[in-house]
Amino acid sequence: MASSPETGTEHRRWLVVGTVLNRVLMPYLRKKIQQEMKPFYQNLLAKYGLDKQTYPTQLKTIPPTTLKLNYESINNNAARGRDTHCFDYCVKDEVLLAKLFMKPFMAHFNAFDSSFDASAALAVLCSAPPFSSAAPSAELVRSEVRNDWAHCDYASWTEVKYNTCFDRMETLVEDLRFAPAEKTELLAELQLWRKHGLEFCVGKPLDDTCLIVMHENINQVHEMLESEFKKFQATLHELSRSKHEEQTTRQDLDKMLSDFSVFATRDKSIVFDAPDRNKRFTGRQKELESLERCLPSENSDHKFRMAAICGLGGCGKTTLAAQFAWEHKPQYEGGVFWFSMEDEEKFESCVNDLALRLGLMDKSSDFTLARILTLISKQEKLWLMVLDNVDQPVLSEKMRKVLRGIWKRESNGHMLITTRRERKEICRCVDLEPNCFVEITSFSIEEAKEFLLSHFSGENAGVQEDALNELVVELGCLPLALEQAGAHIKSLGCTVNEYLKQYKLERFKLLSEHRANPSREYDSLNRLSVHTTWLLNFEYVRNSKYGKIATRFVHAAAFLDPDEIYEGLINAEMLSSDVVSENKIELPLTNNHIVEVLTKFSLFQRKSAGCIKIHRLVQQVIRGTITSKEVEKALYTTFQLLKKAAQSPRESATDKSVFSIIRHWLALKRHVEQQLRATPDDSSAEKVAALMKSGSREIVFEVSRTIKGLSQTLENRRGLLALLDVDYDKGLGRKELK
Numbered sequence: 001m002a003s004s005p006e007t008g009t010e011h012r013r014w015l016v017v018g019t020v021l022n023r024v025l026m027p028y029l030r031k032k033i034q035q036e037m038k039p040f041y042q043n044l045l046a047k048y049g050l051d052k053q054t055y056p057t058q059l060k061t062i063p064p065t066t067l068k069l070n071y072e073s074i075n076n077n078a079a080r081g082r083d084t085h086c087f088d089y090c091v092k093d094e095v096l097l098a099k100l101f102m103k104p105f106m107a108h109f110n111a112f113d114s115s116f117d118a119s120a121a122l123a124v125l126c127s128a129p130p131f132s133s134a135a136p137s138a139e140l141v142r143s144e145v146r147n148d149w150a151h152c153d154y155a156s157w158t159e160v161k162y163n164t165c166f167d168r169m170e171t172l173v174e175d176l177r178f179a180p181a182e183k184t185e186l187l188a189e190l191q192l193w194r195k196h197g198l199e200f201c202v203g204k205p206l207d208d209t210c211l212i213v214m215h216e217n218i219n220q221v222h223e224m225l226e227s228e229f230k231k232f233q234a235t236l237h238e239l240s241r242s243k244h245e246e247q248t249t250r251q252d253l254d255k256m257l258s259d260f261s262v263f264a265t266r267d268k269s270i271v272f273d274a275p276d277r278n279k280r281f282t283g284r285q286k287e288l289e290s291l292e293r294c295l296p297s298e299n300s301d302h303k304f305r306m307a308a309i310c311g312l313g314g315c316g317k318t319t320l321a322a323q324f325a326w327e328h329k330p331q332y333e334g335g336v337f338w339f340s341m342e343d344e345e346k347f348e349s350c351v352n353d354l355a356l357r358l359g360l361m362d363k364s365s366d367f368t369l370a371r372i373l374t375l376i377s378k379q380e381k382l383w384l385m386v387l388d389n390v391d392q393p394v395l396s397e398k399m400r401k402v403l404r405g406i407w408k409r410e411s412n413g414h415m416l417i418t419t420r421r422e423r424k425e426i427c428r429c430v431d432l433e434p435n436c437f438v439e440i441t442s443f444s445i446e447e448a449k450e451f452l453l454s455h456f457s458g459e460n461a462g463v464q465e466d467a468l469n470e471l472v473v474e475l476g477c478l479p480l481a482l483e484q485a486g487a488h489i490k491s492l493g494c495t496v497n498e499y500l501k502q503y504k505l506e507r508f509k510l511l512s513e514h515r516a517n518p519s520r521e522y523d524s525l526n527r528l529s530v531h532t533t534w535l536l537n538f539e540y541v542r543n544s545k546y547g548k549i550a551t552r553f554v555h556a557a558a559f560l561d562p563d564e565i566y567e568g569l570i571n572a573e574m575l576s577s578d579v580v581s582e583n584k585i586e587l588p589l590t591n592n593h594i595v596e597v598l599t600k601f602s603l604f605q606r607k608s609a610g611c612i613k614i615h616r617l618v619q620q621v622i623r624g625t626i627t628s629k630e631v632e633k634a635l636y637t638t639f640q641l642l643k644k645a646a647q648s649p650r651e652s653a654t655d656k657s658v659f660s661i662i663r664h665w666l667a668l669k670r671h672v673e674q675q676l677r678a679t680p681d682d683s684s685a686e687k688v689a690a691l692m693k694s695g696s697r698e699i700v701f702e703v704s705r706t707i708k709g710l711s712q713t714l715e716n717r718r719g720l721l722a723l724l725d726v727d728y729d730k731g732l733g734r735k736e737l738k
Contacts, residue, residue: 009198010157016197017157017165018149021118024189025169029121032176033098034112036130041094050097053089067127069100073107101127118146125172134175140168166194271354273338274325274386280454281323283447284316287438291324294436295414297331297382304408306433308417308426311440312602312615313537314480317418320440321386324416334383334413337376341403342389344396351398369398373407383413390419390429393540403430420537420602441605442615448472448482452496455486467497474503476616537603544597546590549575553594554603555634556641558622561667562614564607566660567595571644575637623671638668 044050048059061068072078074096075088091097099107102123109115125131125138145165148156173186287309294307309317325336337354340346348365355361355368358375362368376383387403395403408415419426423437443451449468475481489499541550552575557565572590598604599612607613626634646661 008154010154012198013157013159013162014149014152014154016193017145017162020166020169020190020193020197021145021149024193025173025186026118026121028173028178028182028186029118029125029176030112030116032178033116033121033124033131034094037094037098037112037124037128040128040130041091041097044091044097050091053091055085055087055089058089062129065127065129065132067101070103071100073099073102073104078104098124098128119150122146125176131176133177134172137168137172137175141172144168163194166190270333271335271337271357272325272329272332273354274329274336275318275322275338277326278319278322280451281319282451282454283443284320284323284440287320287440288324288327290438291320291416292328294433294438295324295384295416297328304411304413304415305436306415306417306430307436307438308419308430308432309438309440310419310421310423310426310602312442312478312605312618313420314478314617315440315442316479317420317440318388319479320438321388321416321418325384325386328384332382332384332414334379334381335376337383337385339385339387339402340389341387341392341395341399343392344399347396347399366398369401370407373402373405376413377407377411379412381412384416385413386416386418388418390417391421395429422599422602422606425600442477443472443479443482445469445472445477448475448477451479452482452486455483455490464497467500471496471500471503474500478615478617481617540600541597541603544593546572546576546594546597549590550594550597552634552637553641554598555622555626555630556637557604557614558619558626559635559638559668559671560614561660561663562616562619564660564663565604565612565614566645567591567610567612569641569645569660569664570594571641574640574644635668635672638664642668 041050044059044062050059053059058071059069071084071087071089074091077087080086091100095109095111098112098120102120106120106123109117109120119142122138122142126135126142131138145168148161149165170187170190173183173190178186291307291309295305309320311317325332325338329336339350351365351369351372352361355372358372360368360371360375362371376385385402390399390403392399401407403417417426417430421429423439426432426437442448449472452468452472471485472482475485485499485503489496492499494502538551538554541547541554544550549572553570560569570591572594595604595612599606603618604612604614623631642661642665
């Protein structure tokens with residue numbers, strides 16, 4: 001930038017300072033700001049979630065500073081006027097973050113490039129926390145250099161002012177802590193312009209120092225060009241050498257493309273639709289071996305075979321089916337087809353997606369399904385079809401066609417079903433060999449620990465073994481609960497010990513906060529969380545023939561000992577005492593019907609003849625979803641059921657049944673005590689406490705009366721009554737109990 005010799009000295013000083021500020025200093029400042037703001041933004045993003053902010057919870061200042069962030073400068077918020085509640089508070093990148101430190105008229109840039117001018121850059125340096133150490137010197141450059149230059153009075157640009165401006169810029173360079181090489185280079189340029197800038201402006205011949213600098217720069221450019229030219233020559237030589245190889249391989253490539261086209265046409269029906277393989281798959285070796293026996297890879301007789309995986313929701317049926325499919329992928333050369341049977345909508349989506357890939361879409365959905373099943377049935381190579389979540393009480397016509405249709409006769413394939421239905425219920429739907437049921441339950445304690453620890457990859461290596469043992473037991477070793485807990489612990493960044501303490505305080509809330517990750521797009525969100533995965537089961541119980549009675553027992557069972565519930569405890573007559581029902585209560589068939597409803601979809605499982613069980617997490621979900629009035633009613637119902645069971649004829653009582661009543665009574669007492677601690681001022685809790693106080697005497701009397709008729713030693717009787725916190729001698733005396 002040159003001017004005539006007549007140009008005033010003050011004017012030339014102004015020109016030099018402006019040139020140095022905008023053409024020499026600013027490129028370094030832009031680069032430095034970008035380097036510092038990017039990690040600063042990532043830190044704030046992780047800590048405060050800047051990209052998802054909404055009114056009025058947006059970050060207003062950045063601790064420890066008290067400077068108010070200016071959201072009017074981003075996302076066109078200035079156009080919204082003063083309606084701050086309508087502002088878009090999402091800060092998507094470091095450029096938007098920088099705009100929060102300046103007024104809207106400065107924020108006309110979208111990157112740290114030439115549009116990011118000196119006023120905007122100095123505003124960031126003066127206010128943003130990463131540059132706090134350089135803020136004072138940046139403020140001096142802004143006020144004494146940039147502002148005086150932008151609103152200039154030529155007469156004020158004396159030699160003192162000129163040197164002060166360079167001093168301020170050099171101090172800023174020192175305070176910004178550039179890399180040593182950058183700092184040295186920039187300070188040298190500033191010194192060069194301070195000394196010779198005025199001479200550049202009037203066209204004065206350059207002195208030896210300037211010529212030396214220019215000569216060195218020219219030499220550097222020359223050396224760089226020579227280096228690039230050598231690289232270019234080497235590249236040309238390499239291209240020339242490889243040209244012959246390219247010509248000789250062209251024909252091979254054309255042949256490969258031709259072969260691939262033929263292969264793609266021939267094998268377009270080969271599908272592998274299994275969900276992604278679970279990297280944390282744990283245990284289940286016996287179950288996998290059972291599936292291999294039911295569905296052998298060597299299917300030399302080309303016979304259609306079927307197997308089913310049964311169990312409680314959340315125990316890992318889908319994961320086991322996916323693992324089996326992945327392990328045997330090489331053997332299923334005819335493809336692996338996966339259909340979600342959870343509901344009609346998801347089933348139709350699976351059918352349509354598969355039809356589109358295979359080019360089998362038809363105007364009618366019935367014809368589309370028929371074409372798919374025909375293609376699969378004609379596969380010469382072994383195939384696998386997985387029908388996932390066959391849990392609907394009534395299957396649609398299309399679902400029944402896939403499950404029971406004649407299309408699979410004489411086909412060379414395997415069908416694997418996952419379902420919550422119990423074994424005998426599956427037999428009503430399909431013809432399965434007795435040994436082709438694989439029932440899975442919760443993990444063993446060791447498997448549960450291994451599975452939970454697999455989420456942390458050494459992050460929780462210091463976890464106490466006792467805490468780990470206690471947590472997996474609290475979660476009932478249920479895979480879905482462990483998956484949620486593992487994901488939650490990793491998300492919160494806490495230890496197993498800390499999570500265990502929190503879980504004990506708010507069990508149901510923690511179970512509902514963090515869903516497991518879906519394995520494929522058809523997964524229902526309800527099945528990804530313990531607190532919602534059994535909603536289908538509860539709904540089925542409510543809608544059954546004796547739904548109100550069965551639901552009342554489900555609520556009562558939430559306060560029993562979960563491991564051994566004798567069917568004799570289910571007393572339909574007592575459960576229906578205040579229930580208005582259109583269905584007549586006919587004992588004992590009603591009791592049998594209720595047991596069938598409870599076990600049909602594995603909400604309860606059969607443990608042995610005349611005995612069922614319920615998972616402890618199912619109990620937690622029930623207790624967490626019912627109202628306080630329903631809790632009071634359930635506790636009262638539980639007490640009445642136990643009392644009725646204790647009054648059973650002595651000739652029908654057994655040691656096991658009496659001990660079972662005692663265990664259930666202790667479980668009920670424990671829940672009542674927890675209820676009282678949780679809501680000490682609740683009137684309903686007081687009613688329950690009064691009931692337990694008076695009712696305990698009745699239970700003790702009935703149990704002690706029954707014990708007299710059993711083959712118990714004196715010491716055993718004392719032990720049983722001691723469990724009830726009752727003196728033995730008083731327990732056998734009728735007068736004291738009246």
